[in-house]
Amino acid sequence: MRYALCVMRFFMTKNKIILTICLASLFGLFAGVVGALIAKVYIFNEIPYLEPINLSSDNYSRSNLIIRGAKKVIVSQDIKVEEIINSTYNSIVGIFKKNADNYYQLNNEIESGLIITSDGWIIAKALPENSKNEDFIIITRSNEIYNIDKIIKDKMTSFDFIHVQGVKDFSVKSFSDIQEIKNGQLVMTASWKNENYLTSIAGRLNNSKLVKSSDSFSDELVLTNNFNETKDLILFNLNGQIVGLRDKNNIIRPITHFQSAIQSLLKNQKIQRPILGVYYINLSDIISKDIQYKKGAMIRKNNLGISIIKNSPADSAGLREGDIITTINNTELNKNNNLTYIIQNYSAEDSVTIEYLRNNEKKKIEVKLGAY
Numbered sequence: 001m002r003y004a005l006c007v008m009r010f011f012m013t014k015n016k017i018i019l020t021i022c023l024a025s026l027f028g029l030f031a032g033v034v035g036a037l038i039a040k041v042y043i044f045n046e047i048p049y050l051e052p053i054n055l056s057s058d059n060y061s062r063s064n065l066i067i068r069g070a071k072k073v074i075v076s077q078d079i080k081v082e083e084i085i086n087s088t089y090n091s092i093v094g095i096f097k098k099n100a101d102n103y104y105q106l107n108n109e110i111e112s113g114l115i116i117t118s119d120g121w122i123i124a125k126a127l128p129e130n131s132k133n134e135d136f137i138i139i140t141r142s143n144e145i146y147n148i149d150k151i152i153k154d155k156m157t158s159f160d161f162i163h164v165q166g167v168k169d170f171s172v173k174s175f176s177d178i179q180e181i182k183n184g185q186l187v188m189t190a191s192w193k194n195e196n197y198l199t200s201i202a203g204r205l206n207n208s209k210l211v212k213s214s215d216s217f218s219d220e221l222v223l224t225n226n227f228n229e230t231k232d233l234i235l236f237n238l239n240g241q242i243v244g245l246r247d248k249n250n251i252i253r254p255i256t257h258f259q260s261a262i263q264s265l266l267k268n269q270k271i272q273r274p275i276l277g278v279y280y281i282n283l284s285d286i287i288s289k290d291i292q293y294k295k296g297a298m299i300r301k302n303n304l305g306i307s308i309i310k311n312s313p314a315d316s317a318g319l320r321e322g323d324i325i326t327t328i329n330n331t332e333l334n335k336n337n338n339l340t341y342i343i344q345n346y347s348a349e350d351s352v353t354i355e356y357l358r359n360n361e362k363k364k365i366e367v368k369l370g371a372y
Contacts, residue, residue, distance in 0.1 A: 087240040090171035091115045094139045094192040112192040112232035120167035126158050176241040178256040191232040199225040211302045214276040221252040272348040275370035277312020284335035297325040297339040317367045324357040
């Protein structure tokens with residue numbers, strides 16, 4: 001009898017222990033779920049739950065990378081860079097000095113060229129001043145050799161526009177808009193020699209001159225790395241768009257510097273850039289107690305004492321020193337849209353409507369842009 005009672009007590013005690021363990025586990029699980037929900041709602045609400053973190057979203061950075069785990073970051077970046085290299089590979093050509101034997105070593109190019117139209121227009125750093133079409137040939141990535149039938153020089157940028165014969169299907173990449181070029185943005189360098197580097201935009205640098213021209217650019221792109229060892233440098237963003245080109249003075253020009261020249265080239269078979277003919281201060285770039293307006297282009301004398309070029313469209317339209325241009329065709333002038341970029345987005349001889357302030361009075365005029 002005593003033995004039976006001992007057995008019963010043993011099993012009752014064991015059941016209590018098991019019950020206690022089960023209850024503790026249940027409460028622990030419940031607390032964990034509640035804690036996770038609180039963390040998700042109040043602490044980590046910006047992080048996608050059970051999803052990859054997309055670093056191209058506005059909440060993170062401009063990098064077009066998706067992180068699915070810390071160990072995969074470098075792998076993902078390498079894959080993205082490889083995609084860009086492959087997508088831009090065929091849009092770059094080599095420019096070679098023509099030889100009588102008609103054979104070429106592919107690493108002996110004199111310049112890299114960037115294809116800008118499918119029918120054979122290429123842009124490259126300026127060839128020697130007295131260069132003739134028959135002095136050079138173009139070689140593509142598929143090792144096809146093309147003769148040059150046109151070389152047109154762009155004096156503003158020190159680049160040449162080169163055309164080759166008999167082409168209809170060259171590979172072309174789109175241009176990045178100047179507003180899409182951001183500090184810290186990842187970009188990739190490319191050249192005929194496949195010198196590919198991943199770097200980033202450190203900023204857009206304007207020259208130190210306070211007074212600028214409506215008819216020439218004064219800004220350049222600065223990279224976080226200095227690629228002096230790379231003779232030619234073409235910049236692409238991680239969408240495969242063209243961002244900029246380095247000129248013979250090692251200045252990296254945004255691709256938008258070439259847009260009006262390209263438009264003119266395709267339309268007229270020659271380069272004509274638009275002219276307004278004013279010198280100005282971008283009010284978004286300065287702080288002054290004497291000027292109540294914080295944006296716009298105030299016409300001002302340059303270091304040579306010229307504010308409006310004689311017989312220019314601005315002169316003919318009656319603009320004066322001290323006028324503040326506020327809009328061009330309803331596009332507001334501000335920190336992101338200065339007068340030069342707006343004017344240079346048009347073609348020579350286009351007509352534009354200019355709104356401006358004179359002695360605090362709003363005025364409006366129609367101006368036909370000149371050409372040079």
